[in-house]
Amino acid sequence: MQALRAAGCEPKDVGGAFCCGQPAYNSGFAKEARRVAKPTLRAVSKASSGDCVVASGSCAAMMSHYWPELFAGTPQAAEARRVAERTKELTVYVSSRLESEPVNDAPQAESAAEVHPPLAEEPVVIHDACHALRGLGAAEATRRALAASGRRYVNPPGSERCCGFGGLFSVKMPDVSVAMADEKLDLLASTGCETVVSCDLSCLVHLEGRAGRRGLALRFEHAASLLEGIGPGAGK
Amino acid sequence: MNAHNPKSAFLTRLPEGEATQPPPTPVAQYVSDRKGTQAFIAAWGALGGTSQIASAAEAAVAVKTYSRGRGDILASPGAVEGLVPDLTWPDCGRQAAAAAGVGVVRAEAAAQATGSVIIRSDTNLGRSVSLLPPACVFVIDESTIMESLGAYLRRLSALPSQLVAVTGPSRSADIESTLVIGVHGPGEVHALIIR
Amino acid sequence: MASTTATEAATLNSFNTRARQALRDERLRDAVARSTDLLGSRRVEALSELANADELRDAAAAIRSASVSRLRSLLDEWSDNFTALGGTVHWARDAAEATGAIAEIVAASPAGPGAVVAKGKSMASEEIHLNEVLASAGADVIETDLGEFIIQLAGEAPSHIIAPALHKDRFQIADLFTADSGQAVSAEIHEEAAYARDRLRRAFLDAGVGITGVNFAVASTGSICLVENEGNGRMCSSLPSVHVAIMGMERIVADLAELDVMLNLLARSATGQALTVYTNLITGPRRDGEADGPENLHVVVLDGGRSAALHSQYSSALSCIRCGACLNVCPVYRQVGGHVYESVYSGPIGAVLTPILRPDDPSARELPEASSLCGACTEACPVQIPLHDLLLKLRLERAPESATATRRWGFRLWSLAWSLPLVRHISRVLTRLGLRCTRVLRRLPSRGWPGAWNKCRDLPRAR
Numbered sequence: 001m002q003a004l005r006a007a008g009c010e011p012k013d014v015g016g017a018f019c020c021g022q023p024a025y026n027s028g029f030a031k032e033a034r035r036v037a038k039p040t041l042r043a044v045s046k047a048s049s050g051d052c053v054v055a056s057g058s059c060a061a062m063m064s065h066y067w068p069e070l071f072a073g074t075p076q077a078a079e080a081r082r083v084a085e086r087t088k089e090l091t092v093y094v095s096s097r098l099e100s101e102p103v104n105d106a107p108q109a110e111s112a113a114e115v116h117p118p119l120a121e122e123p124v125v126i127h128d129a130c131h132a133l134r135g136l137g138a139a140e141a142t143r144r145a146l147a148a149s150g151r152r153y154v155n156p157p158g159s160e161r162c163c164g165f166g167g168l169f170s171v172k173m174p175d176v177s178v179a180m181a182d183e184k185l186d187l188l189a190s191t192g193c194e195t196v197v198s199c200d201l202s203c204l205v206h207l208e209g210r211a212g213r214r215g216l217a218l219r220f221e222h223a224a225s226l227l228e229g230i231g232p233g234a235g236k
Numbered sequence: 237m238n239a240h241n242p243k244s245a246f247l248t249r250l251p252e253g254e255a256t257q258p259p260p261t262p263v264a265q266y267v268s269d270r271k272g273t274q275a276f277i278a279a280w281g282a283l284g285g286t287s288q289i290a291s292a293a294e295a296a297v298a299v300k301t302y303s304r305g306r307g308d309i310l311a312s313p314g315a316v317e318g319l320v321p322d323l324t325w326p327d328c329g330r331q332a333a334a335a336a337g338v339g340v341v342r343a344e345a346a347a348q349a350t351g352s353v354i355i356r357s358d359t360n361l362g363r364s365v366s367l368l369p370p371a372c373v374f375v376i377d378e379s380t381i382m383e384s385l386g387a388y389l390r391r392l393s394a395l396p397s398q399l400v401a402v403t404g405p406s407r408s409a410d411i412e413s414t415l416v417i418g419v420h421g422p423g424e425v426h427a428l429i430i431r
Numbered sequence: 432m433a434s435t436t437a438t439e440a441a442t443l444n445s446f447n448t449r450a451r452q453a454l455r456d457e458r459l460r461d462a463v464a465r466s467t468d469l470l471g472s473r474r475v476e477a478l479s480e481l482a483n484a485d486e487l488r489d490a491a492a493a494i495r496s497a498s499v500s501r502l503r504s505l506l507d508e509w510s511d512n513f514t515a516l517g518g519t520v521h522w523a524r525d526a527a528e529a530t531g532a533i534a535e536i537v538a539a540s541p542a543g544p545g546a547v548v549a550k551g552k553s554m555a556s557e558e559i560h561l562n563e564v565l566a567s568a569g570a571d572v573i574e575t576d577l578g579e580f581i582i583q584l585a586g587e588a589p590s591h592i593i594a595p596a597l598h599k600d601r602f603q604i605a606d607l608f609t610a611d612s613g614q615a616v617s618a619e620i621h622e623e624a625a626y627a628r629d630r631l632r633r634a635f636l637d638a639g640v641g642i643t644g645v646n647f648a649v650a651s652t653g654s655i656c657l658v659e660n661e662g663n664g665r666m667c668s669s670l671p672s673v674h675v676a677i678m679g680m681e682r683i684v685a686d687l688a689e690l691d692v693m694l695n696l697l698a699r700s701a702t703g704q705a706l707t708v709y710t711n712l713i714t715g716p717r718r719d720g721e722a723d724g725p726e727n728l729h730v731v732v733l734d735g736g737r738s739a740a741l742h743s744q745y746s747s748a749l750s751c752i753r754c755g756a757c758l759n760v761c762p763v764y765r766q767v768g769g770h771v772y773e774s775v776y777s778g779p780i781g782a783v784l785t786p787i788l789r790p791d792d793p794s795a796r797e798l799p800e801a802s803s804l805c806g807a808c809t810e811a812c813p814v815q816i817p818l819h820d821l822l823l824k825l826r827l828e829r830a831p832e833s834a835t836a837t838r839r840w841g842f843r844l845w846s847l848a849w850s851l852p853l854v855r856h857i858s859r860v861l862t863r864l865g866l867r868c869t870r871v872l873r874r875l876p877s878r879g880w881p882g883a884w885n886k887c888r889d890l891p892r893a894r
């Protein structure tokens with residue numbers, strides 16, 4: 001919300017939006033996915049006819065890529081297609097706003113500094129979430145948005161490799177999933193950065209959970225919280 | 237299996253398929269700053285091939301010189317004007333051919349973009365000469381050096397029983413991804429370009 | 432029903448069991464990571480040498496899907512041309528027909544059923560377990576691709592489409608060669624290659640039959656195209672008096688212009704070479720005036736489950752040209768290597784193709800789960816097969832009936848619950864609460880999915 005306001009929008013919270021159905025869908029349960037996603041679809045399409053901004057890369061991908069298929073042949077088909085078209089991942093959205101309404105970087109950073117504690121100088125390392133990277137083309141957008149927020153960032157080696165979350169993959173094949181996370185964490189840590197930033201909450205939860213267990217001194221932040229300019233620990 | 241016509245028994249199970257527009261077949265465009273013979277020599281060299289330019293009159297001597305210390309020369313009659321090979325294919329037989337040091341064959345064409353030499357089974361009395369010896373000399377008429385294998389293929393009308401584009405020396409990376417040259421085919425390849 | 436679900440549970444555990452084993456094998460993981468990194472980066476570099484790589488990829492995808500959709504007419508045209516040149520086609524609907532036909536060809540060859548058979552690399556031959564059949568008929572089958580030779584000596588299956596012995600290091604290979612020769616072969620790579628060269632050279636010269644795969648058949652000319660780097664494919668198709676090529680029925684293009692497009696991408700995607708060392712275009716057996724080459728040329732066209740796939744929503748998987756690029760970018764393959772898949776094809780394409788080609792094989796059913804759906808495979812595929820979408824489709828089609836009862840009911844109840852506004856509200860509150868008591872919760876779950884998370888990862892903290 002804060003991030004969107006910072007980018008000059010007037011966002012509106014979709015109260016009834018809850019779950020996009022991805023866990024069931026990716027496990028092969030389309031009917032169940034539909035059941036869970038329907039209230040969200042309703043809520044979104046009732047709330048507004050404007051863009052629907054989603055702060056999680058994989059949910060955004062689910063809604064924009066798979067909802068039309070999920071709801072195909074149901075009464076909600078047209079509705080799902082409309083919402084899919086309007087769905088935007090947060091950093092993509094913010095960065096597209098930067099494009100269409102070019103904001104002057106300096107005042108932007110200044111006003112952020114007025115409202116929030118000054119931005120830390122330490123650069124952050126970006127973890128590209130697969131859905132955002134490949135499905136939504138968000139890699140570039142994340143970087144643009146971060147740059148606009150005045151934050152320095154670092155690209156880790158192997159940045160295109162999956163962190164191993166994959167939704168329920170993380171618990172169906174936990175050993176492989178953790179091995180993937182370990183390699184990713186090592187690559188992220190090799191940059192010397194202490195903060196990992198991603199536009200996908202689920203990757204972060206997975207990586208953070210593993211880093212915690214390994215006792216790694218890495219912090220994990222959603223890109224949105226940096227775009228707000230609010231420091232760590234802020235409520236989501 | 238339908239003993240009468242196994243082919244139609246097999247094919248009728250496949251969908252008919254609607255007639256569609258033939259797919260596009262764009263010609264590859266290669267990022268390269270060199271052209272012509274020099275481009276071929278560079279690409280061939282990058283793969284580990286050696287080359288030399290000579291006149292038709294010098295060809296036989298060039299082959300002899302290259303082969304010095306490499307063993308017997310194997311060639312079919314008339315492969316290179318004036319060359320008297322130690323072993324003449326196919327009269328020498330396969331066992332002898334396999335013991336030769338250098339095979340000499342006429343190339344049909346060469347491709348600059350990939351550093352490939354194109355040889356045909358109908359111009360060298362078969363396939364063994366360029367295959368069995370550990371070294372091979374490809375005699376290439378400079379005028380046949382063209383842009384790419386694709387350019388050659390797209391222009392081709394009649395095919396021999398075997399057409400091979402040879403792109404460098406035989407190699408393998410099957411052990412620890414480490415490149416090894418000369419596994420089964422020739423490990424030394426020499427392009428003798430006739431101007 | 433109960434038995435299906437029980438098997439499913441058992442096999443899912445078995446992928447995990449095998450994966451756990453592989454994950455403990457540091458040597459294997461290093462080898463896989465190193466090789467796939469190398470192949471992957473070379474692919475990117477090689478594609479950058481094409482100014483119109485994207486255009487070629489689009490074209491390659493269109494060419495392959497056009498071929499797959501009109502296989503009947505292309506195969507018809509190709510076989511007419513091929514037979515007119517003097518070749519013989521064998522139409523094999525399944526593995527038994529294919530191996531039967533090849534065993535007959537070997538038996539009828541001048542060298543008879545006990546012939547030395549020099550074999551080049553062929554994934555289709557792996558599908559039909561050809562070697563065992565021929566060996567039991569008395570033939571002396573020897574793999575001549577260096578990597579395949581190594582794993583034949585080891586009694587293993589290939590672990591990568593294009594680098595079959597990627598999982599072995601030179602010390603293991605030295606042991607295999609030493610045992611094979613009865614003399615010490617050092618663990619020096621060039622010496623090992625030299626040993627294989629000498630050993631296999633004898634086989635080539637003795638072989639009565641050569642067997643190879645086919646990369647592409649060309650309909651308009653009746654040709655088959657075979658690409659390789661070592662020269663063993665050329666040997667197998669040139670020296671023995673009989674050459675048998677095995678081809679998956681989908682491996683066909685219309686003409687030489689289409690072949691050109693495919694060749695520009697195949698080696699680049701596979702090993703990062705512009706072209707493989709030998710691009711062999713074979714058009715009929717030896718002709719008059721040629722002193723060598725096979726007198727008899729046979730092509731075995733294998734269905735082996737492909738026609739069923741043609742009629743399904745997975746037909747795009749038949750566009751595959753077996754370049755292995757999807758394996759090299761797959762983060763799951765990277766961690767565990769190919770043998771964990773226990774199937775001829777591993778990696779993303781294996782996880783798609785195996786359950787399609789072997790729908791009745793319960794152990795193939797779990798393979799679509801072996802993916803985080805990250806999409807790296809789809810991005811790398813030169814013929815644009817939507818691999819991760821196909822994996823998802825396989826899950827969607829098969830999960831509802833083949834999943835464990837717990838899982839089925841779990842999703843059903845979960846979805847019913849979350850479709851009720853009140854429950855959604857309660858679970859929001861609970862989540863918020865739960866996120867504040869992770870220290871307590873961490874001690875609780877030890878079984879099932881929560882346990883799988885908790886075993887190696889902390890629970891999410893409040894944000």
Ligand code: SF4
Nearest residue numbers: 751752754755757812
């Ligand atoms: S699926 Fe695509 S990337 Fe994978 S082997 Fe086949 S052609 Fe190559």
